[in-house]
Amino acid sequence: MRVRLLEATDNPEELICRGARNDYMSDWVGDQSFDEAMAGVDGDTIEDQKANFLAKLLKRGHYGPFEHPSATFAIEGMSRSCMAQLTRHRHASFDVQSMRYVAFDDVDPADVEEGEMVVTPPSAIDPDWVGRNQKNSDVNAATIEEREAVFRRSVRQSVEDYQELLDLGMPPEDARFVLPIGTEVNVVVTLNPRSLMHVADMRAAADAQWEIRDLTEQLLDLAAEWCPHTFDYYEAEMKHRKNRLAP
Ligand SMILES: Cc1cc2nc3c(=O)[nH]c(=O)nc-3n(C[C@H](O)[C@H](O)[C@H](O)COP(=O)(O)OP(=O)(O)OC[C@H]3O[C@@H](n4cnc5c(N)ncnc54)[C@H](O)[C@@H]3O)c2cc1C
Structure with a gap:
């Protein structure tokens, strides 16, 4: 970001x-x-x-x-999850990029899988990361590898499904419902x-x-x-x- x-x-x-x-x-x-x-x-x-x-x-x-x-301030590449937290503050004024202008069509799903256009949380890739609500801080290398694989697979699948829905003629404002909450804005x-x-x-x-x-x-x-x-x-x-x- x-x-x-x-x-x-x-x-x-x-x-x-x-x-x-x-x-x-x-x-x-x-x-x-x-x-x-x-x-x-x-x-x-x-x-x-x-x-x-x-x-x-x-x-x-x-x-x-x-x-x-x-x-x-201009903020580039925050997740929609973070944006939802920030915009709860009522004594600030906001402009939020519309998802209609977030095009995945010229992005390779493999790049999305690697973190382009969707924010990758550190807990998906860093074995030493301890999150605020983490119940078990004992994360071994195999677990983190598996976690990363599941996370990246899920993101890629969402983006591919989004593209497929667009190809099937679904309006972008409806097709975007399948995109991850980590999508950048x-x-x-x-x-x-x-x-x-x-x-x-x-x-x-x-x-x-x-x-x-x-x-x-x-x-x-x-x-x-x-x-x-x-x-x-x-x-x-x-x-x-x-x-x-x-x-
Ligand atoms: C760690 C954390 C976890 C959170 N988890 C959740 C969650 O699970 N679910 C959820 O919904 N939210 C959650 N929030 C958001 C939180 O409850 C607030 O809605 C958000 O942070 C906005 O802050 P604020 O209430 O101080 O309001 P702001 O909009 O930042 O307003 C600033 C201050 O102005 C005053 N004020 C503004 N509007 C009013 C009003 N209508 N009436 C009276 N006083 C007002 C209050 O004193 C307020 O503190 C979480 C926040 C944090 C930091």
Whole structure:
């Protein structure tokens, strides 16, 4: 799976600070330069002031100002299973690639069997992998070989059946019912820092599934470049808090 930042609010942390400073001053923030708006906040430089103020907001649970900026990410090749998990989060906006544009006809079923267009879970190929719901961690080489063979056979069969149904004239929107839930999809998602922190609270946690954890870690890495003070603080002080929903 690949994740890219498509577009994001410029100066997001300045915007968060401006929003929050509005709450604590009698003057109108609309008339003030950023330096003026930050007057009185601890810190030797404006960057220090920003870092201190953002940390203070997060520490207090004053999350509202973190809803002002937004970032849009493009995700390539997530499974439809992972997409179903991500789209449960209601404070995000989504565009999901239609399956009508996912064509298996120019792909060799052998390549699909090897992992093209359908996500292969690590538990199908890695003997050392321990899944969150795995009852038995004692997986020997023969078992994993068998597991991989069954997984790949099943994926290939689904794709071949899908093609056959299309050849029999079945509409693609109906034929796709036989495709695996691991079929890849491209998604565009827009989040604000608050909603991304909430998604990360739930989806970067140890009990979340590996694929959405991987996605969330990639989103957090990109967010740390976009909103460095906020996501550095989140990483250091807040990550792995369990389902902390709101102050
Ligand atoms: C490990 C794990 C296992 C899961 N297993 C299942 C499962 O088996 N089946 C299943 O259906 N789901 C499952 N989920 C999904 C989970 O129950 C949530 O639906 C999903 O993570 C969305 O998160 P959220 O409820 O915090 O809502 P979000 O949409 O992310 O909203 C963020 C917050 O806004 C508030 N909010 C949003 N909408 C409302 C509302 N209508 N009313 C009140 N408050 C609201 C809540 O405080 C909420 O936490 C699982 C999630 C995880 C992390």
